[in-house]
Amino acid sequence: MTKRVLMVGAGLSGAVIGRRLAEAGHALTIIDQRDHIAGNCHTDRDAETGVMVHVYGPHIFHTDDEEVWHYVNSFDRFMPYVNRVKTTSGGHVYLLPINLHTINQFFGKTLRPDEAKAFIQSLADETIGEPKTFEEQALKFVGRDLYEAFLKGYTVKQWGCQPDELPASILRRLPVRFNYDDNYFFHRFQGMPENGYTAMIGKILDHERIEVNLGRRFDRAEAEGFDHVFYSGPIDSYFGYEYGRLGYRTLDFEPFRYDGDYQGCAVMNYGDVDVPYTRITEHKHFSPWEKHEKSICYREYSRACGPDDIPYYPIRLSEEKALIAQYVDRARQEAGVTFVGRLGTYRYLDMDVTIREALDTASTYLASVSEGGKAMPAFCVEP
Template identity: 60%
Template sequence: MQIGIAGAGFSGAVIARRFAEEGHRVVVFEQRDHVAGNCHTERDPDTGIMIHRYGPHIFHTGDERVWNYINGFGEMVPFNHRVRTTVGGRVYLLPVNLLTINQLFETAMGPDEAREFIEMQSDPTIGEPANFEEQALKFVGRRIYEAFFYGYTRKQWGLDPTELPASILKRLPVRFSYEDSYFNHPHQAMPRHGYTTIVEAILDHPGIEVRLSTPLTDDDRVDFDHVVWTGPLDAWFGYDQGRLGYRTLDFEEIRADGDLQGCSVMNYGDFETPFTRIAEHKHFAPWEEHDKTVAFREFSRLCGPDDTPYYPIRLANDKGLLRDYVARAEAASGVTFVGRLGTYRYLDMDVTIGEALAASDQMLESLSSGRTLRPFYARVL
């Protein structure tokens, strides 16, 4: 069977490998000049620092199948991601924890005392939160909300928090301990030689042909028995009903001698600061030593037709348009939509790999039993 795959990120690479291992012929089309999608990494020629070209990516998971899978294609080095934020000229820990609370309120509370204190700060008049701001005020109160969530959220999404759904802030964003690890997953790591070498290893199979700088076109589709589409869902239809909304990022490079900020990521919560954060990339590989440094300021804005999409907006108008595209996609034949862009969802790397493995299981089982391949692996709406 001939399989055409659009996109050489993790979704496309994992599915390509699975099909090739089962004896199918696979051609992967990638419109960029490199594999690994937004996870692409490369050595900076001047400093030797491993650069995350499209912003930092930290691998973390509790999925043992995914953890074992990625370790089969490259060495993963333990890495505990920690984030700081600058607000009002002071540096605090994120996520908000016991030290953050004591710093902000100039107190020395213990866990139980701090929990009661935060409950007193919360707004008891809010029943079911109608938006992001109400969600934050209901759980942490105005002082913490305005310090750590209001400005950053406005910059990240380009909207007032009252215009964003409460679901973005899904749970109480406070830890009543001094634990400052950004993630809670049991496996947290960075690839010693970058993500691109891992994706290259996944695609290194005699049954896989990779065509870089080559998008999969309408004319190409007829050459394959089935197509796996990891590109934007609306792009499959030529954006003929309009474009789904995304936020994109602009990066402003900083080069210096020594160490710029002493940590991998420093957020900037004040709305008056135009960028959302600075990522200093040598700190993503603490086992390496570099005399110089490379960092990037990140600026968030609305994604245009020629920009790299990062975060699906999924507001009311986007969900209506999404329903229209999904209805058409579900009626399509010969194509399966997977991945972050193909299903218009923000997915962490481990979820992307896990869904690609599960989608491969389902697709290969369907083929063996003679059933039609379904258009979507994951729930889109």
């Protein structure tokens, strides 16, 4: 039996769920308040330089999920791309993540891996037991010098508060490698879509049973004409901010163009707190298979997200956790709607995880239909 399904949001979650349901014979209406598809993954050619620009900041695809890797490659060819980040700190340029080259350069040494490991251990603050804050986590593992050079200033700018106010969980992994590997990610599969994310998502949405309406805000009254709604917008917005607004950080971008190669790499972080921006991204380096004489760069600034801003990073400190718990309880009282994606579940999600969850959510819905209309949960993944 064909179901009429409404998807709110034409980003990765909406496109992937919509495509799977359409292929299974259901009718999809997808709406998005923006005038383009692909959400924050949106890419577009800069008219002046010809460079493919990541309009809302860089999105680099990396995953260990082979099914997801094959899925995205079925809609566009992913070209080889390895994210090699640099950082400027104290007037010098270093490699990130902190690795053996960074350690030797920073301390003026020529340490081997085992020597470097012992050296960093000697710098670690052994008085800290179980780290409770970001700062304690950093000091326990890399010591004060590396923490202040590479982590403290950037974190203050990114989150708008001191590192001793942030939970240790934000610094999930040991931020140091004892070899010369400067690949920012560990995953087996890494790359960029040859024609950009917007073209890729456009192909995902290109199905006869999918209707896409852009520049259209969602009204909850619309849901009455559909068998089910998948909502990938902000969960607090769905409920009219009934309990208050969830906290996010947003980003401002200051574009500038350059005749030539501005910084020689895609991403240059700025660890010093007196530099107001967190990083500069040079977009032609995200497509190394293309050649461009001119360049377009973004200076990136982080700040608190206002009511009219684009939300990027959920804050999820104690106040926000209490608030999201209220919205989750409220969502579970709703029938006929499932909250998905970064904004719908108030979680920071990499693109591969977003796609994996979307594929699994679509499978859950199709199973519920085949089982005679078994009710879909408000969340297929716990927020």
